[in-house]
Amino acid sequence: MNVKTAQSRAANFSGGFAVAYDLKNYKGKPLRSAYGVANAGTTSKRDLYEGWAYRKNYADGSYVTLGRECNNPKGKMLAYLVLNNGYFYNIWSELSSEHLQKMIGQLRYVN
Numbered sequence: 752m753n754v755k756t757a758q759s760r761a762a763n764f765s766g767g768f769a770v771a772y773d774l775k776n777y778k779g780k781p782l783r784s785a786y787g788v789a790n791a792g793t794t795s796k797r798d799l800y801e802g803w804a805y806r807k808n809y810a811d812g813s814y815v816t817l818g819r820e821c822n823n824p825k826g827k828m829l830a831y832l833v834l835n836n837g838y839f840y841n842i843w844s845e846l847s848s849e850h851l852q853k854m855i856g857q858l859r860y861v862n
Contacts, residue, residue: 757785767792769841777845786844786854796839799831811835815855817848830855 762771762784769789774782803818817830820843828851833839842858844851 762787762789782845784843784845786846786850787842788854788858789841789843791839791841796833799833799839817842817851817855832858834860 757772757774759770759772762769767790769787771784771787774785777785800818801816802822803816805818806814806816808814812835813833815830815832817828820826820829827843827845828848830842830851831839832842832855842851842854844854
């Protein structure tokens, strides 16, 4: 697997926007939406799952929490990044928890 060869594309995400990355060859076959980032397009947090064990708080009040989608042991890794301005983002990876955490570590806030 080589994420450097992933192809980015705009993706549909209800109410917001997303950038998804597709891999041409993952375990011998193409993998659509292998990983990506989506803005929920809302500040309503009613659908955020807060029960995952992993949570990191930031000094500005923002936080990130992550776990398996739908708590399915075989589900993709999913994180919610909640900014102190109320906006939040979904970040996902079908590849691994380590890949997801690396993606989160490389995100930067831009005005």
